[in-house]
Amino acid sequence: MLCIIWRVPRTASAAVRLLLVERAAELLARRDPVTLRALVEGTGASTMAVYTHFGGMPGLWRAVRQEGFTRLAARLDQVRPTSDPVHDLAALGAAYVDNALANPALYRAMYDTVADLDDPQAAAGAFGVLVSAAARAREQGRFAKGADPEDVATQMWAAGHGLTMLAITGVLPREALMVHAPAILTALFVAAGDDDDEERCRRSVQTGWLM
Structure with missing residues (x-):
């Protein structure tokens, strides 16, 4: 007798997809081997879920990086512009750090993995x-006419990333961010200014950082 087994196609689930993305980021942050079995362990999903949702491991890593940058963009979008752009830059810096501390594994994966973004x-x-x-x-x-906005943004991102990584990895206590980040931003913005009042800059940074 011929026995025909019908296989029900597996359908994607947003909850399972997000679970696997966060699981992969956590394994990477702990420097644990990222295998199919390790990914699904304790999740209730099968190893086929990686192919169902991502088409394989390369797709998974693209999704991990994408999720990290998507969350960062959403957090920065919550910062509303004011009449003080230096205040706004500091508020954006604080939002960047806040997102990283809320999603430490994903934040590290944004820079640890080599994968194109969708x-x-x-x-x-x-x-x-x-x-x-x-x-x-x-x-x-507030900045000199010769100041290049892309240069300022690059320097700000680089300094913020370095300090944030030191806090996330435990090299510095997280409380140190509240001390050093505003000081670094003030120095950076004063350097970009044209005889800007340092105390005025410091006030803008402090009020922006504490938003």
């Missing part, structure tokens, strides 16, 4: 928000 605009948009605020600071005379 939506590169998520990363470009996050950087663009900083550039836009720096451009407004130049237009309003």
Whole structure:
């Protein structure tokens, strides 16, 4: 007798997809081997779920990086512009750190993994928000006319990333961010200014950082 076994196609689940993305980021952060079995262990999903949702491991890593940048972009988007662009830059810096501390494994995976993004605009948009605020600071005379907004944004991102990674990995206590980050931003913004009042800059940074 011929026995025909019908296989019900597995359907994607947003909850399972997110669970696997966060699981992969956590394994990477702990430097544990990222295998199919390790990914699904304790999740209730089968190893086929990785193929169902991502098409394989390369797709999974793209999704991990994408999720990290998507969350960052969403957090930065919560910062509403004010009439003080230096305040806004500091508030964006604080939002960047806040997102990293809330999602430490995903934050590390954003930079630990080598994979293209399905939506590169998520990363470009996050950087663009900083550039836009720096451009407004130049237009309003808070930064020198010769200050390049992209340079300011790049320096700000690099300094913030380095300090944030030190806190996330435990090299520095997280409380140190509240001390050192505003000081670094103040120095960076004063350096970009044209005889800007340092105390005025410090006040803008402090009020922005504490938003």
